[in-house]
Amino acid sequence: MQITLYQCGDDPRTVRKTLQNAIVISAEIKEACSTETPDFFVAYDDTIITGHYNYAEAWGRYYYIGDPDLVPGQGMILHGRHDVLMTYADQIGGCPAVIRRSSALPNTYLDDPQLPVAAYRLQQVLTFADFAYIPQAVIVCVG
Amino acid sequence: MQVQLFRGSYGQDPQSFTTCSFDFTDGTAGVDYTAPTVTETTVLPSGERGKVCYFDVPSAGMDRLTGYSTDPASTQNLAAQPQARIYQEGDTWICDTMPDAEPLTIGEQPEDWTLHYRDRYYTRSTVSAQGFGGSIYIYYAAGATYNAAAQYYRYDGAQVMYYTAGHGFFGVSRYFRTFTTNRTRFYELCGNLRRVADPGDVPAGVTDPFIWRSEGATGSALVPMSLSGATIQGDVRSDLTTAAGTLSGRMLQQLVEFEYDGTEYIGIVYIQRSLDGIATNASITGVSLTFWRGEPPRPNYGRSSGISYGVGTFSDPSTPVGVPPMQTALTSTDYGAGMHIRLLSTYDQQGSPSGLTILMRELWSTTGFWSIWRNLRYDPLSAIISLHMIPHPLAPIYSGSELTIALTKITVPNGIPGSRLIDIDKGTVQIPEYYGSRLDYAPHTQAEIYLPFCGEYPLDISDVMGGSVGVTYRIDIATGDCVAFVLGTDRRGLTTISKQYKGNCAYRIPVSGSDNGGAGLMAALSSMVGGTVGMAAGNVVGGAAQIIGGAAKAVTAPVHTTTPQVQGSASAMGVLTPYIKIYRVEQQRPEHYADLIGDTAAIGGSVEYVDTYAVTGYTVFESIDLSGVVATDAEKDEIRRLLQGGVYL
Numbered sequence: 001m002q003i004t005l006y007q008c009g010d011d012p013r014t015v016r017k018t019l020q021n022a023i024v025i026s027a028e029i030k031e032a033c034s035t036e037t038p039d040f041f042v043a044y045d046d047t048i049i050t051g052h053y054n055y056a057e058a059w060g061r062y063y064y065i066g067d068p069d070l071v072p073g074q075g076m077i078l079h080g081r082h083d084v085l086m087t088y089a090d091q092i093g094g095c096p097a098v099i100r101r102s103s104a105l106p107n108t109y110l111d112d113p114q115l116p117v118a119a120y121r122l123q124q125v126l127t128f129a130d131f132a133y134i135p136q137a138v139i140v141c142v143g
Numbered sequence: 144m145q146v147q148l149f150r151g152s153y154g155q156d157p158q159s160f161t162t163c164s165f166d167f168t169d170g171t172a173g174v175d176y177t178a179p180t181v182t183e184t185t186v187l188p189s190g191e192r193g194k195v196c197y198f199d200v201p202s203a204g205m206d207r208l209t210g211y212s213t214d215p216a217s218t219q220n221l222a223a224q225p226q227a228r229i230y231q232e233g234d235t236w237i238c239d240t241m242p243d244a245e246p247l248t249i250g251e252q253p254e255d256w257t258l259h260y261r262d263r264y265y266t267r268s269t270v271s272a273q274g275f276g277g278s279i280y281i282y283y284a285a286g287a288t289y290n291a292a293a294q295y296y297r298y299d300g301a302q303v304m305y306y307t308a309g310h311g312f313f314g315v316s317r318y319f320r321t322f323t324t325n326r327t328r329f330y331e332l333c334g335n336l337r338r339v340a341d342p343g344d345v346p347a348g349v350t351d352p353f354i355w356r357s358e359g360a361t362g363s364a365l366v367p368m369s370l371s372g373a374t375i376q377g378d379v380r381s382d383l384t385t386a387a388g389t390l391s392g393r394m395l396q397q398l399v400e401f402e403y404d405g406t407e408y409i410g411i412v413y414i415q416r417s418l419d420g421i422a423t424n425a426s427i428t429g430v431s432l433t434f435w436r437g438e439p440p441r442p443n444y445g446r447s448s449g450i451s452y453g454v455g456t457f458s459d460p461s462t463p464v465g466v467p468p469m470q471t472a473l474t475s476t477d478y479g480a481g482m483h484i485r486l487l488s489t490y491d492q493q494g495s496p497s498g499l500t501i502l503m504r505e506l507w508s509t510t511g512f513w514s515i516w517r518n519l520r521y522d523p524l525s526a527i528i529s530l531h532m533i534p535h536p537l538a539p540i541y542s543g544s545e546l547t548i549a550l551t552k553i554t555v556p557n558g559i560p561g562s563r564l565i566d567i568d569k570g571t572v573q574i575p576e577y578y579g580s581r582l583d584y585a586p587h588t589q590a591e592i593y594l595p596f597c598g599e600y601p602l603d604i605s606d607v608m609g610g611s612v613g614v615t616y617r618i619d620i621a622t623g624d625c626v627a628f629v630l631g632t633d634r635r636g637l638t639t640i641s642k643q644y645k646g647n648c649a650y651r652i653p654v655s656g657s658d659n660g661g662a663g664l665m666a667a668l669s670s671m672v673g674g675t676v677g678m679a680a681g682n683v684v685g686g687a688a689q690i691i692g693g694a695a696k697a698v699t700a701p702v703h704t705t706t707p708q709v710q711g712s713a714s715a716m717g718v719l720t721p722y723i724k725i726y727r728v729e730q731q732r733p734e735h736y737a738d739l740i741g742d743t744a745a746i747g748g749s750v751e752y753v754d755t756y757a758v759t760g761y762t763v764f765e766s767i768d769l770s771g772v773v774a775t776d777a778e779k780d781e782i783r784r785l786l787q788g789g790v791y792l
Contacts, residue, residue: 014791036777084781085790088772092782097767099746101789103760106742108580114740116731117587123726124577128569128614130720131595135532135650137487137499139557140621142526143547 001058003027003040005048005065005078008055012064015085015092019055023047027058027078035059040078041071048076055083062086463639466566466615466628473619474562482528484621485546486539486558489532498556499652502530502546505553506654523548524654531649533620534596534715535567563621569721571613571630574604577727581743583608588727594627595721596714597646602629602723606641609634614721616648623649627721650715737761741789763789 003026006019025048027040040056047053048068056063056078063080070076085092099105476484487498496504506523508514518524526549539558546555574590576583583604590602594614602612610632618625625648631641736742741761764786769779 011791013785013789016792082778082781084774084778085785088774088778088782091772091774092767092769092786094771095767095769097786098765099744099762100765101741101761101763102744102746103737103741103762105744105746106737107744107746108578108742109584110743110745111581112743115582115736116733117582117728118731120729121726122729123724126572126574126723126725128572128721128723130569131534131567133534133715133719134536135489136535136537136620137489137497137530137532137652138484138560138620138649139487139502139527139546140482140484140529141523141546141548142482142528143523143549143551 001027001029003042003056003058005053006055006057007051007053012083013085016089017055017062017083017086019057021051021053023053035061036082038063038080040080042076042078044070044074044076048078056080060087461637461639463637465630465638465640466617469562469564469566469617474564476560476563481547483547484560484563485543486537486560488556502553502555503654505555523551523553525549527654529622529649530652530654531623532652533618533623534648534650534719535565535618537561537565537620560620563619565618565620567616567618569614569616571611571632572723573611574607574609574723574725576609578730582728582730588725590723590725592629592723593718593721594629594644594646595717595719596625596648597627597644600642600644602642604725606633607631610636611638612641612723613638618648623647646714648714759792761789762792763787 002024005023005025007021008017008019010017025042025045027042029038030041031039033039038058040058042048054065056065058080062083064083066079066081068076068078487502489497489499491497491500505514506518508518537558537560540561541559543557543559544554545552546557547553577588582588585603585605588604588608590604590607591599592602592612592614593599596616613630613632615628615630616625617628625646627644627646628640629642629644630638632638738761741763764783767783767786769782772779772782774782
C-alpha cells in the first residue's frame with residue numbers, strides 16, 4: 001500500500017491542518033492493528049527521520065506519526081494515531097453546532113468565569129451639578 | 144474583468160433591474176448612464192499607479208450613493224456622493240464612494256467619531272487576493288424619522304477587513320446613540336460579529352427613533368439577491384429579524400454585482416436605501432463589498448441562539464414615567480387661614496441689612512415702646528411656623544415691605560415665591576461602558592449614588608450602564624422636604640424614573656431660645672415693659688443680641704422646641720454635590736487570551752468553515768450534531784470530545 005507522509009507544524013487541535021512536503025512511500029501492515037492506531041512498516045529512510053515527517057495519509061484518513069521504531073534489517077515502524085478532525089473536516093463543516101467560546105466572534109457580554117480579574121476595585125466618580133448653597137431664607141407664618 | 148451594475152428603484156424587484164456593464168480592463172463597453180470610466184494612470188491613494196474604475200450613480204432611476212439631511216435641525220449640508228470607484232491596490236480590491244475616505248482598521252476607533260463622520264463618509268471594503276470565504280453581515284438601523292445607515296461586518300479569514308459604511312446622519316449626534324443603545328441587539332442580530340468600533344457618546348434626552356421589526360413581515364422588503372448564479376432569499380436580513388415585530392424600514396438593496404475572472408471573486412455592493420415613507424434621496428448609503436471563492440456563503444450563519452428562544456411577544460412597549468407635574472393644590476404659597484410663605488433676603492449688605500436681620504430686629508426689638516408692646520401683646524413668635532433656609536435661591540414673583548405675623552404688620556422686606564414646590568435639575572451624567580463587556584455590569588461593576596439631603600444609596604449599574612442617570616430635586620420650600628428623582632436612561636434609550644428618595648434640605652433658623660437660657664432676656668424684657676413678663680410667650684431667645692447681630696450667627700443656634708419640627712439636614716454642612724461612584728474590577732486579561740482560550744460566544748449554526756470561514760480561530764463547541772458524519776461511534780465521540788475541548792478552525 002502507499003501512504004503519504006507530510007510535515008505538519010500545526011497544533012494538533014487544528015481541524016484543517018497545513019501539510020507540507022508530501023512524500024509517497026510504500027508501507028505494509030505486518031501485524032494486526034486497528035485503523036485508529038495502525039503501525040505502518042516502511043523501508044528505512046533517513047528523510048523520514050531527519051525531515052521530521054510526523055503526519056501521514058492512508059485510506060483517505062489522516063494520522064499523526066509518532067517517533068518511529070527502527071527495526072533491524074532496514075525497516076521502520078511508523079505508529080499512526082488517527083486524526084479524526086482532519087479526516088472528517090469536510091463533514092464536520094456541515095454539522096449544526098453551538099459554539100460557546102470563539103476567538104473570532106466573541107460576545108463580550110456573556111459571563112466568562114475564565115477571565116482573570118483583579119481582586120481590587122477601581123473607583124470612578126461622576127458628579128452632577130452641585131448645590132452652590134446660596135441659601136434662601138423662607139418664613140412660614142400665620143398672620 | 145466585467146463589472147455589472149444593476150439599476151432600479153426602491154421597491155422594485157431587483158430581478159428586473161436594468162443591467163449595465165463595463166470592462167474594468169480597458170473601460171470599454173461602458174453602457175448606460177452609469178458612465179463607468181477606467182483610468183489607467185490614476186495615482187492610487189497609496190501613491191502607486193494603477194487602474195481605478197469610477198462609475199456614476201445617477202440620481203434618477205436608482206438611488207444614489209448619497210443622501211442628504213431631512214432633519215431641519217441638522218447643520219449638515221451633505222454633498223452628493225454620486226460616484227463610486229473600484230480599484231485594486233496590490234492584492235487588494237477596494238470599493239468606496241469617497242475619493243478621500245480614510246480607511247479604518249478593525250478595532251481602531253477614531254479619536255472623534257462625531258467629527259470623523261461629519262467629514263468623512265465611509266464606504267469601503269477591502270479584500271486580499273489571498274483571502275477567501277466568509278459571509279456578509281450587515282448592521283442596519285432604521286430611522287423612523289430621519290435616516291438609516293448600514294454598518295456591516297465581514298469577519299475574516301485573517302485577510303479580509305470591513306468597515307463601517309454610511310454617511311449623512313453619522314454627523315448628527317443623535318444618530319450615534321442608535322449604535323450605542325442598540326449595540327447589544329446588533330450583536331444578537333448579527334450573530335455576535337466583531338464590531339469595528341464604538342460610536343461616540345449619546346446626548347441625553349434623545350428619543351430612540353429606532354424600532355425593530357421582523358423584516359420578513361414587510362413582504363416586498365425581501366429582496367432576492369443573486370449571488371454567483373445562486374439566489375439567497377433575504378439573506379442578510381434574516382439576521383436582522385427580531386421577534387418584536389413592530390416597524391422598521393427596509394434598508395438594503397443590491398446595487399452592484401460584478402465578477403472578476405469569471406468565478407474566482409465575486410463582489411457585491413449593497414446600498415442602503417431609503418426608509419419607508421421617505422423619499423429615496425433621504426437615505427444613508429452604505430456600501431459593502433466582499434469577495435470569496437467558490438459558492439456564496441450562508442449569510443445567516445452565526446445567529447445568536449437567544450433570539451427566538453421563548454414564546455413571548457418580544458415586544459416591550461413602555462410608557463416612561465418622568466418627573467411628575469406639580470399638583471396645583473401643592474403649589475400654593477398662601478392659605479385661607481392666613482398662613483403664608485415668604486422669602487427673605489439672607490445676607491446683610493453694608494448699610495443694608497438683610498430681610499432676615501430686619502425680621503429678627505423687629506421680633507426682638509428692645510427699643511421703641513410700640514415694638515416691644517406689639518411683640519408682647521401679639522406674640523408674633525408663636526405665629527412663626529418655620530423659619531429656615533433652603534439651599535437654592537429663589538426669585539420672588541412679588542416683593543413687599545411688610546410682613547403680617549400674628550395679626551400685626553411688621554416692616555420687613557420680603558418676597559412672595561411663585562410656588563411652594565420647586566424643581567431643581569442637577570443634570571445628567573453619561574455612564575459609558577468602560578470595558579465594553581460583561582465587566583461593566585454587576586457583579587463586576589457596582590455603583591452607588593449620593594444625593595445631598597437624602598443620603599447615599601446603591602445604584603443598580605445594570606440599569607444604567609451604557610445609558611445615563613439624571614437627578615432632579617423637588618423641594619417643598621415651606622418645609623424643606625424634598626424628593627430626589629433619579630432618572631435612568633438604559634442603553635436602549637428609554638428614560639424613566641429609576642428611584643425616588645426623600646429627604647429634607649431645610650436648615651432651621653431658631654427664632655426663640657427657650658432652651659437656650661432665655662430667662663435673662665425675659666427678665667430684661669420684663670423690666671422694660673413693666674410687669675408684662677407674664678404676657679410673653681416662652682419663645683424667647685436668650686442670646687438675642689447675638690441673633691439680631693446677624694442671621695449668619697443665628698443659624699448656628701439650636702432649633703426652637705416649640706416650633707413645628709422639620710428635620711434639619713446635616714447635609715448642608717456636608718458635600719453638596721450629587722455624585723455617582725462606580726466601582727469596577729480591573730481585568731487581567733493575558734495576552735493571547737482570545738487565541739488560546741477564546742472569548743465567550745453564543746453562536747449557533749453550521750460550522751461551515753470549509754468554504755466560508757464563518758468561524759475562525761480558536762473555537763470551543765458547546766455541542767455539535769454529528770449525524771451527517773459517516774464515521775464510527777468511537778470516532779464521533781472523539782470528534783465531539785475534541786471540539787468541546789477547543790479546536791482551531
